Amino acid sequence: QVQLTESGGGLVQAGGSLRLSCTESGRTLRRYTVGWLRRNAGKEPEFVAAHSWSGSYWYYADSVKGRFTISRDNARETVYLQMNNLEPEDTGVYYCATYRGSGDYYRVSSYDSWGQGTQVTVSS
DSSP states (O other), rough: OOOOEEEEEEEEEETOEEEEEEETTTTTTTGOEEEEEEEEEHHHHHEEEEEEEOOOEEEEEETTTTTTEEEEEEEEETEEEOOSSSOGGGOOEEEEEESSSSSOOOOOEEEEEEOOEEEEEEEO
């Protein structure tokens, strides 16, 4: 398993922006399709976005389409999640994780090697 580390969370007002980063120290992240998942308090974790290892495919939850953008910098072994026009409903702990290699890209169960998460709080 790879060890992932998220950063970039914080407190922002509705309509604001944040950029999350997911890094991996073993210089292997480029080999994986990486997803961002989130967990809101009292709710089941949900899929947010994913980016294929080839860089050719992107997957977004309907709730974030047009507002969030996932990208990667293989030279830095980093995957980003740019979040614009944030809404209070986006509040939660955001995790990056690697795709297992099979299963629906939009299902949380298709990912493992979750990081420790970074808190995003959007105030109204």
